[in-house]
Amino acid sequence: MRFAFMCRERPGASHHRVAVVGAGPAGLSATGYLVCRGFEVDVYEKLPIPGGMMTFAIPRHRIPLDSVMEGVEELRDKFGVKFFTSTKVVCGERRDEGDDLAASSADLLKLVEDYDAVLIATGTWRSRRLGIPGDDAKNVVSALEFLLDLHREELGLGSGHLRGFKRVVVIGGGLSAIDAAEESLLNGASEVHLVYRRTIREAPAGEYEVRRLIRLGVNWVELAAPQSIVVENGVARGAVFQRMKLGEPDETGRPRPIPIPGSEFEIEADLVVSAIGEIPTPPIASECGGLGKYVGRDGRILADRSLRVSGTNVFAAGDVVTGPSRIGQAVRQGLQAAREVDRALSLKVLVAR
Template sequence: MTIKSNRLTAEEYEQNFSDIHPPFDSRESALVEANRCLFCYDAPCTKSCPTGIDIPKFIKQITTDNVKGSAHTIFVSNIMGAGCARVCPVEKLCEGSCVYNLLEETPISIARLQRYATEQALEKKWKLFERKPTTGKRVAIVGAGPAGLSCAHVLSREGIAVTIYEKESKGGGLMTYGIAAYKVTPEFCEAEVKYITSLGGITIEYNQELGVHFTLADLQQNYDAVYLGFGVGLARQLNIPGEELEGVVDAIKFIYDIRAGAYDQVPVGDRVAVIGMGMTAIDAATQAKRLGAKEVILVYRRTQEEMPCTEVELDIAKLDGCRIIWLAAPAMIKGEHGHATQLVCNLMQLGEPDASGRRSPFEMGETCTLEVDMIIKAAGQMPFEALVSGKQLQHTHGKIVTQMNGATNIPGVYAGGDCVNGGKEVVDAVQAGKLGAAAILEYVAGL
């Protein structure tokens, strides 16, 4: 057993990481699907969208060949509507609320229709928004992820000059660096960021990290308001013996390396164990398999009923040949010559629900041992507590405390997205950016 890169041919990598949810292959196919929509009054699909996209309206516009109008309807509510059409867990949001589910029929393919309209806008560079005259006000945003980009676009439309400070060399945040490559390609993410900033009035300063290249005090001094949208990203540690052995990596870094470089340069083991059952765990497991791992095992301490990922995501892992071990929690990692060779797990039972509402696992007193050469930790992410400590920002274990509109305890400083909620969907971050922008507009108007 060994960890190595360049396991597959170029053709195999291309096939394994090609678009997992291909778009409509023709205008006619999109029209057929759009015409299935019942255009419900007080539509449940719109209610279940965190950004409140008027879904019946944009679908109706597609049926009348008003694709540009459809894209505008989407973007006015969610400027990252193109990306969300690819990565949103629609089965538990808009499509999961479609009335066709009650009729035991296939729900409308809302995501594919949204993709149909928005990707044309990106490809054809439709200019769907005009900036209002400049107000002379300046706002700094930390993080060019979904929350920051959403906030920036709303502010810029209202004539505010926005500067985004981004620690990476590319924008997009989680979309660019934290999601499986077969869902969104780096090229698509770059095109989406360019489309958002093409409005004007938005400058992104790359390779600029809060606490390293500038401070919150610097931004407060030089700008009329500040929005913090730097997300989360610290992998939660397992805190078990052997975690320091070579071959034990965190899922965030593993996915980052896949997104940042060529597939053939990312090393993967023969037998890989992935700890966790959230979206990040699924992405890590499926991509490990698609990089050429012979066997991938997902290890989760609860049952399928309690898993954080959706059934659709789980099915992707199963179709890729990943195996799942339920009711098992990592207890120890054994190794030889400094390399991980075995994962010892405690077998678990479920008791009463914990604070999250899921039943708490407890040890049965038995163990199982997996022969592995690589272990990917995907047991959750932690906020950047060190980043917010000592800055007068009120926070709870690193999660910034805000009011409903994103206002922090410091006047003129707002926050939203994963750095506040601890990690939710891209669409939730987009909505947080909108709410923060609305509050900032009200704040700077009073200066």
């Protein structure tokens, strides 16, 4: 996977320095663009290995690790990009998933001062909670937590305590749910239920992916929403669901699931995986100088049309701007934000002359 696909080697240096925060597809594609324009780029990444979700969440059969690493090595070895890994960039106090793998931190406001531009591409590293009784039991985890745990063990980064459960219930219908269900099977689960509140036609992962999992042996349960987790001595023993029927379209345009009274049923499980979505995680808490006001209520960075945080040298791209999307969209945004950085800094040189 080449991130610096616009050139074969770095052109003459431009004297501009850019800090990229987050080494997922958005941050890496932006870095590739900027080095091809001669910029000096430092990448700050909280996890020990670059690649974002491609390295730490998406199953290997979909995105091979070698291909991501080839692109990263090219940026480092051929284009002189410095990767400050295991370094969480922060401004104000906040905790997100994967933070325990960061060994040090860097102050966002200091980066803003030290670099000509800062490009934030920190993705969606916090999971939505089920918000039902019992969801704090220790064997109720998010899909991101589950997949991150398996990937970090495979990469020699410890844990792996979520491996080996025999009966797993996964709640959700998106790619995270598909991946959690499939990885459960691959890791020896004998019974995997995938429960979604609408039908296969509305599943965000797409009908093809759901049917593929059914063929692999996953039990697909549609039109059911979780009501509570069955907990004994702090440990989840299963989940209670209520059957749904579809009503009129809601604000998303999809038919609204409507509960059917008295239709509750239980599925027993040793592990409950909640895969109902991830939330944007900017490195900015509300108390972060003037930047706090540019974070929306849903956590997204409120950048303008040129992906710039208005009136600053801070730019943003990828899922931290759009909310959860796909690799292709994150790459496109990374490239767009990099073009805007290029334009803004070139103008600065012209004005200075």
